[in-house]
Amino acid sequence: MHKLGIWVIAIMVCTLISCDPARVYEQNVDLPEGNWYVDNSQHFEFQIQDTTQRYDIYFNVRYALSYEFYNLYLQHQLVGPDSTQLSSALHELKLLDPKTGKPLGKGSSNLFDLQALAVKDVTFRKVGTYRLKLTQYMRRDPLANIMAVGIRVATKN
Incomplete structure (x- = not known):
């Protein structure tokens, strides 16, 4: 019975991973104590194998209501x-509705x-490793209550 349980879990994990066929890469980084310092740029590396495809790049932000x-x-x-x-x-990413304050x-x-x-309809002309650097550009150092940031690279539908 123990082996059956392991197989069921493995199948569930594979199913969850394959639910997003457009995703090429996605990574999020937790920021220490929810503070994003100007000199703490986040770096992401992803592989592109298909140069005939078009891609979109998304920014992921986890933030506190405060x-x-x-x-x-x-x-x-x-x-x-x-x-x-x-x-x-x-x-410029809008985290809250400017009129209502709704998150x-x-x-x-x-x-x-x-x-x-954030970056739409990109064509990568070479196979290989691409690097994206993401820096906060606000007038606060540190910028408080940004808990995590990341990127997602996906093929266009």
């Missing part, structure tokens, strides 16, 4: 396998998760 602002400015830098910078931009994203109680499309 976050002081309705928005979050982030800077990204995307570098290809040959160390060439492919893109760089400043993004955006999914969550309950005090923590909310927001996933926002």
Whole structure:
């Protein structure tokens, strides 16, 4: 019976992993004590094998309701396998509705998760490892109540 239980769990894990066929990469990083320092840029590395596909890149943010602002400015830098910078931009993510103060994203109680499309319709021209650097661009150092940040790379539907 013990082996059967292990198989059932393995099948459930495989099913959960395969539920999102568009996802190529997703990683989130917890920020120590919910403080994001300006000099604590987050770095993500992902592999691209299919250069014929088009991709979207999303930013993931977990924040506490005690976050002081309705928005979050982030800077990204995307570098290809040959160390060439492919893109760089400043993004404004709305975490709370500016008029009502209602938290955006999914969550309950005090923590909310927001996933926002940040870089759309990207074509990666070379197979290899791509690196994305994500930096908070607010006027607070540290920026409190940002619990985690991450990225998601997905194929376009």
